[in-house]
Amino acid sequence: xxxxxxDAMTDTMIELSNVRFGYSERVILDGLNLxxxxxxxxxxxxxxxxxxxxxxxxxxxxxxAWSGEVRxxxxxxxxxxxxxxYGLRRQLGMLFQFGALFTDLTVFDNVAFPYREQTxxxxxxxxxxxxxxxxxxxxxxxxxxxxxELSGGMSRRVALARAIALDPTLMMYDEPFTGxxxxxxxxxxxxxxRLNQTFGMTSIIVTHDLNETLRIADRVVIxxxxxxYRDMKPQEVRESQDPFIRQFADGLPDGPVPFxxxxxxxxxxxxxxx
Amino acid sequence: xxxxxxxxxxASITRTLDRLGLAxxxxxxxxxxxxxxxxxxxxxxxEMYFSGVKSLAIISVSGLFVxxxxxxxxYEVLQRFGSAESLGSLxxxxxxxxxxxxxxxxxxxxxASSAVTAxxxxxxxxxxxxxxxxxxxxxxxxxxxxxxxxxxxxxPLLAVIFSSAGVLxxxxxxxxxxxxxxxxxxxxxxxxxxxxxxxLNGLIKSVVFGxxxxxxxxxxxxHAAPTAEGVSSATTRTxxxxxxxxxxxxxxxxxxxxxxxx
Ligand SMILES: Nc1ncnc2c1ncn2[C@@H]1O[C@H](COP(=O)(O)OP(=O)(O)OP(=O)(O)O)[C@@H](O)[C@H]1O
Ligand SMILES: [Mg+2]
Numbered sequence: 450x451x452x453x454x455x456d457a458m459t460d461t462m463i464e465l466s467n468v469r470f471g472y473s474e475r476v477i478l479d480g481l482n483l484x485x486x487x488x489x490x491x492x493x494x495x496x497x498x499x500x501x502x503x504x505x506x507x508x509x510x511x512x513x514a515w516s517g518e519v520r521x522x523x524x525x526x527x528x529x530x531x532x533x534x535y536g537l538r539r540q541l542g543m544l545f546q547f548g549a550l551f552t553d554l555t556v557f558d559n560v561a562f563p564y565r566e567q568t569x570x571x572x573x574x575x576x577x578x579x580x581x582x583x584x585x586x587x588x589x590x591x592x593x594x595x596x597x598e599l600s601g602g603m604s605r606r607v608a609l610a611r612a613i614a615l616d617p618t619l620m621m622y623d624e625p626f627t628g629x630x631x632x633x634x635x636x637x638x639x640x641x642x643r644l645n646q647t648f649g650m651t652s653i654i655v656t657h658d659l660n661e662t663l664r665i666a667d668r669v670v671i672x673x674x675x676x677x678y679r680d681m682k683p684q685e686v687r688e689s690q691d692p693f694i695r696q697f698a699d700g701l702p703d704g705p706v707p708f709x710x711x712x713x714x715x716x717x718x719x720x721x722x723x
Numbered sequence: 724x725x726x727x728x729x730x731x732x733x734a735s736i737t738r739t740l741d742r743l744g745l746a747x748x749x750x751x752x753x754x755x756x757x758x759x760x761x762x763x764x765x766x767x768x769x770e771m772y773f774s775g776v777k778s779l780a781i782i783s784v785s786g787l788f789v790x791x792x793x794x795x796x797x798y799e800v801l802q803r804f805g806s807a808e809s810l811g812s813l814x815x816x817x818x819x820x821x822x823x824x825x826x827x828x829x830x831x832x833x834x835a836s837s838a839v840t841a842x843x844x845x846x847x848x849x850x851x852x853x854x855x856x857x858x859x860x861x862x863x864x865x866x867x868x869x870x871x872x873x874x875x876x877x878x879p880l881l882a883v884i885f886s887s888a889g890v891l892x893x894x895x896x897x898x899x900x901x902x903x904x905x906x907x908x909x910x911x912x913x914x915x916x917x918x919x920x921x922x923l924n925g926l927i928k929s930v931v932f933g934x935x936x937x938x939x940x941x942x943x944x945x946h947a948a949p950t951a952e953g954v955s956s957a958t959t960r961t962x963x964x965x966x967x968x969x970x971x972x973x974x975x976x977x978x979x980x981x982x983x984x985x
Contacts, residue, residue, distance in 0.1 A: 509857055535859040549854035552846075566860045608854075 461520075462487045462619055462651040463508060468517035469675075470500075470507060477503050479675035481517070487618075490645050490652045492662040494697060495672035498710065501655040502546065504672070505621045508653070509543055510534045522618065539567060542617035546624050548608040550596040556583070556607050557592040563614040582610040587636060602629040609637065613644060619651045620644065626658040634658065638665050659697060663687060671697070749945065750938050753871050756864040766869040767876070774835040774870070775877030779884065781834055782827055786885035789822055790814060790892025797893075798901055807903055811912035814893040815886075819916060819925045820981070823886035825973050828932035831878055832965035836940035839870045840961040843944025844954035852945075867941045874937030879929035886925070924980045931972055936965045 463485040470478040477500040485491050493501050506512035507519050510526045519526040524537055550559050560579045564570055570578070583589040586606040596604060605625065612620065622641065626634045638661045644650045656662050662669065663683040671679040671694065679694065686694060712718070760767040797813045843866065846852050852862040890912070897903045916922065940961045947957035 511853065511857070531861075535861075538857055538859040541857070543854070543857045545850050545854055547850065549850035551851055551855075552849070562860075563858050566858070566865070 460487045461485070462489075462522060463653075464518075464520040465507070466518045468507065468519060469515045470503060470512060471515065477675060478507075478672075481672075481676055483670065483677055485651060485653070487651050488645065488649050490641065490654065490665055490667045492666035492669045493653060493655045493672060494657070494659075494662075494669060495678075499672050500675065501672060502623055505543065505623055505653065505655060508619075508621060509538065509541055539615065540618045542612040542615070542620045544605070544609055544612045544620070544622045544625055546627070548596075548601075548604040550599075550604055550608055550611070552596050554596075555592070556588065556594050556596070556599070559596070559607060560611045560614060563611065567615060578614070579610075582614055583607075585613075585640065586610045602633045605629065606633065606637065609640065616648055617650065618648075619653070622652065622654045622656070624655055624657065626656055626661055634661050641665055657697075659686075745946070746938075746942050749942055752863055753867050753938065753941060756861065757868045757872055759864045760869055760872045766865070767872055770869045770873035771877050774831075774839065774873045775881060778831055778834050778877070778881060781830055782881045782885050783888040785826065785830055786818075786823075786888030787892040789826060789885075790818065790889030790894075791896045793817060793822075793889065794893035794896035794901070798897060798903070808907035809911055810893065810897045810903055811908040811910075812915035814897070815890055815912045815916050816921060818886040818889040819921045821925075821973070821977070822889065823882040824925050824928040824932060825969060827882040827885040828878060828929070828936055828969045829966055831874070831881060832936050832940075832962055832969065835877075836874065836936050836965055837958045837962050839874075839940040840944040840947070840958045841954055843867065843870070843941060844947035844957050847945065847947065848949035848954060867945060871937040871941050874940065875930060875933040878933035878936065879926050882925065882929040920981075924976075927980075928973065928976050931976060932969050935968045935972060939965045939968065 461484060463483065465481055465483045468478055468481040469476065470481075481504075493504065495501050503512055507514055508521055508526070510529065513527055521537060522540060524533070526534070526537070529537060550556075551562065554562065557579055560582050561575050564575045564578060568575075580589055580592070583592055586609055588603060588606055588610070591599065591603065591607070596607070599607065605628075609625070620641070625637050625641070629637065641652055641654065642665045645652050654662060654666065663686060666683055669679075669681055669683055669686050670677055673693070679691070681689070689695070793814045794810060797810050798807055801807045801809055801813065843852075846862075846866065852866065855862045855865060894908065898905050898908050943957040943961045943964070947953045
């Protein structure tokens with residue numbers, strides 16, 4: 450108890466210590482340590498399949514660490530029961546990689562969903578709030594469309610409006626820029642920045658878009674082989690000569706980060722088939 | 724060779740038990756949050772519209788035709804024994820005790836439950852359920868429970884409609900077409916159908932079928948693999964498992980309800 454209060458008062462939003470996690474037999478994260486102060490915009494980068502989405506799952510209590518400790522907003526995530534977890538999640542917002550809009554609801558009703566489920570606000574107030582959130586992502590005019598009528602980028606922006614509906618203290622973005630046109634990338638990037646500044650929101654962005662990320666992030670963490678491989682300032686990333694980091698920065702297909710899923714030697718397998 | 728066979732048998736038994744355990748735990752989870760349908764009645768009403776109201780057409784048309792066929796077949800047999808007037812009681816008893824609950828449950832499994840499985844399976848595959856869970860809204864309560872309860876509430880009502888349509892069909896064929904005496908048809912029916920033994924037992928059957936079909940459809944949807952094949956095979960499994968369960972349960976219920984009667 451006393452630990453929780455002291456931690457909540459200090460400025461740490463997230464603390465992972467020596468976290469180990471995987472699916473069935475396969476270990477994905479192993480010995481991961483990460484501490485994020487409140488109000489920071491942290492970018493998490495890493496090769497495909499390095500466990501970035503899994504990391505967000507750990508923070509939101511959707512995945513459970515095999516060992517080690519995950520603390521979010523002062524609470525030990527794995528020790529929470531369902532009610533406690535839901536209590537914590539009311540402070541969290543998550544933007545899913547593919548939006549995950551409710552396909553049977555209009556854009557308006559999607560954004561209204563958190564208000565209707567979590568608050569007792571009267572409908573006219575909800576209406577105003579929803580329109581404000583939609584205005585923030587530039588889609589007030591699309592309020593009456595169904596998700597099937599939206600482009601990928603528009604879906605992402607609606608999902609963002611829905612995720613920030615209840616003004617979370619921690620926002621998690623899973624690849625918010627992927628598949629967006631440069632203008633939308635800019636819009637979403639500035640939005641993340643502004644939410645962060647005006648509400649003191651802590652943000653974790655899982656991303657491959659180095660340009661936009663370096664512009665808005667306070668800090669960049671690169672995950673590799675289940676651990677934090679590098680932890681640096683955007684400026685350091687720009688100037689780094691590390692081949693690993695250059696591979697990301699310059700978008701090289703093969704380098705220290707393998708392009709291939711772990712596999713038996715190519716030649717062996719081809720010959721073995723015959 | 725034998726060893727391999729045994730191994731495979733063992734593995735498939737373990738898998739089946741595993742799945743049954745999962746189903747039991749899941750069912751308990753759904754039932755324990757089903758109270759939300761009382762608090763938020765509109766959630767239930769919406770699902771009853773999609774599952775129940777939209778099944779009305781197929782249920783009533785099927786009932787009508789089943790009743791008409793029963794009348795033709797029943798008359799053919801009964802008149803050999805000179806008791807064609809008993810047609811009313813034959814038709815009503817068959818419908819109320821058996822055909823109403825069973826056939827409407829089978830139709831419901833094909834028409835409504837399969838759609839529920841596909842819907843929940845797709846919501847899962849597209850991370851809608853995960854997103855809801857992250858918004859601190861329990862998908863079991865918000866999505867699954869109302870769809871389950873809709874089956875439990877709708878199915879008895881649909882069975883009643885099926886039976887009524889069947890009686891109407893038998894009346895049209897038996898009385899209007901074949902020419903059985905109108906008064907005899909209805910009075911025989913009235914005299915032979917008992918409320919507790921026939922109507923109530925038929926309703927109990929429907930409720931049990933509703934629970935089974937409802938749970939199977941939400942379970943298969945919720946545990947469908949998040950792919951196109953996953954959802955489609957889950958949908959198929961719903962229809963097959965539901966139909967078999969209904970027929971097996973019907974046998975068990977019939978034996979326990981009507982054994983001591985005659
Ligand atoms: N539900 C799951 N069951 C089993 N394995 C999984 C599951 N989800 C992810 N994995 C595996 O875990 C590894 C890490 O997945 P994760 O989604 O965290 O990667 P990522 O870093 O987000 O990748 P990307 O950049 O491609 O989104 C992958 O190799 C994947 O195969
Ligand atoms: Mg990912």
